Amino acid sequence: MAPAKKATTKPEVKAAEAAVKTTVPKTEEKAAVKPAAKAEEKKVSVSAAAPAKKETAKKAAGRKATVKKSAAKKTELKTSVCLQFAGKSYTEDDLVKMARDVWKYDLKQKLGDLVSIELYVKPEENTAYYIMNKDFSGNFYI
DSSP states (O other): OOOOOOOOOOOHHHHHHHHHHSSSSHHHHHHHHHHHHHHHHHHHHHHHHHHHHHHHHHHHHHHHHHHHHHHHHHOOOOOOOOOTTTEEEEEHHHHHHHHHHHHIIOOOOOOOOOOOOOEEGGGTTTTTEEETTEEEEEEEEE
8 A cells, every 4th residue: 555645835845846956957957846846836726726716705695695785776766756636735754644643643552553554545535544554444634
């Protein structure tokens, strides 16, 4: 059974190169040192490339997450609703505020308990109909 070859490290490579330089004449030095150095460089670059691939994979995953977040931000659409009739003007925020006031003062509920509001506005009746938390329904004048 042959002894297993020991993987050489950079200090051992440098020591081997120094030994080659001292024992080999200059004409043979270039030919002997370069192939050995190239072989060792290849071994070192392969082993050094593995952690680099992991790091680049992590960086790429981070970039993908950033791209997804950016894409999500780009798809968000800013909207503004303004209802105008009979010389009156109400924004969506105004109607939601009125509905919250109904929840708090008329229905005597806590604002923290309000989860959802659905509003249906009928301008011809000057009325907004609401469904709050899918349990409470009613209307208020606008």
